[in-house]
Amino acid sequence: MVAEYIMCLCLVCHVALNRPSFQVSTMTDAGGNYSADLANDGSRFTQLHTYSGTTHTPHCVHSRAETHPWWSVDLGLPLSVQEIIFTNRDGVGEYRLSSSVHSASPTPVVRRND
Numbered sequence: 001m002v003a004e005y006i007m008c009l010c011l012v013c014h015v016a017l018n019r020p021s022f023q024v025s026t027m028t029d030a031g032g033n034y035s036a037d038l039a040n041d042g043s044r045f046t047q048l049h050t051y052s053g054t055t056h057t058p059h060c061v062h063s064r065a066e067t068h069p070w071w072s073v074d075l076g077l078p079l080s081v082q083e084i085i086f087t088n089r090d091g092v093g094e095y096r097l098s099s100s101v102h103s104a105s106p107t108p109v110v111r112r113n114d
Contacts, residue, residue: 021073031056
């Protein structure tokens with residue numbers, strides 16, 4: 001009797017970690033720059049920002065007020081994407097991703113904010 005073994009290797013990892021990321025615009029205020037890279041920097045801290053004395057540190061991505069806001073990440077190579085997980089920020093604004101659309105594309109997604 002010949003036995004056949006089929007091995008399945010499933011790789012689960014944060015493929016977007018520290019990859020180039022982009023957004024429609026970037027909110028900047030007295031506390032800092034809420035740039036696109038804050039969304040995939042590996043931090044699990046979900047407060048928009050923290051204060052330490054006079055230092056204000058941004059932790060989450062934030063665009064200016066936009067009609068059609070978007071954020072994207074370049075994974076660097078074609079991948080089979082099985083799941084996309086977003087962690088929304090705590091505090092004010094938890095509702096902001098409630099009507100968002102998530103997708104994966106083999107080509108760069110370029111959107112204008114009309």
